[in-house]
Amino acid sequence: MKRGSQYIEADVLERIRLGDVDAFKEFFHALHPEIFLFVYRYTGDWDVARDVAQDTFINFWRSHERIEPSLSAKSFLFRIARNLALNYLARTRHAFRLSIATEGVLMSPYLSIEEKHDDIFLHDDLQKAINSLPNRCREIFILSRFHDMSYSEIADTLGISLQTVKNQMNKAITVLRTRLSDYLD
Numbered sequence: 001m002k003r004g005s006q007y008i009e010a011d012v013l014e015r016i017r018l019g020d021v022d023a024f025k026e027f028f029h030a031l032h033p034e035i036f037l038f039v040y041r042y043t044g045d046w047d048v049a050r051d052v053a054q055d056t057f058i059n060f061w062r063s064h065e066r067i068e069p070s071l072s073a074k075s076f077l078f079r080i081a082r083n084l085a086l087n088y089l090a091r092t093r094h095a096f097r098l099s100i101a102t103e104g105v106l107m108s109p110y111l112s113i114e115e116k117h118d119d120i121f122l123h124d125d126l127q128k129a130i131n132s133l134p135n136r137c138r139e140i141f142i143l144s145r146f147h148d149m150s151y152s153e154i155a156d157t158l159g160i161s162l163q164t165v166k167n168q169m170n171k172a173i174t175v176l177r178t179r180l181s182d183y184l185d
Helices: 010-017 021-043 046-062 073-107 113-132 135-145 151-158 162-179
Strands: none
Touching: 010 021, 021 046, 021 073, 046 073, 073 135, 113 135, 113 162, 135 151, 135 162, 151 162
């Protein structure tokens, strides 16, 4: 197997499935640079990309007994990387927004205690509403609203049609409006 190869030979994947650590090391060295750069495109942070890429391979190894050598392990690996990167971004974005919102709300001399309390509940209810969206719908919404990606960029990144992105965004907005209707006057 060569570094950066377009496919991983079935015998290497079969050896990984059987728990061969040397085969896994070969797999790791062949694909780690691609996974690292892939994650870096999501996070924009070298240290985070390194950690997420490492976690990707750890998660892959944890499921090595379920590997089907005839299927694309590389696709499975990239799916793990994408999900971990998006989870990281959602966690950090949520923590950042919560700290900014909470700090801004609590420090504002112009808001009453009741208004500060309502803002904190709005933020919490918004996060719950976003988390309630179906996985693909939530992923598209987060990429659009929190990562400023255009619909066509989202479609390219996720390998789906532009119309699917539009439909999922409409669905997300409808669900969020319904779930947050108490805050909308």
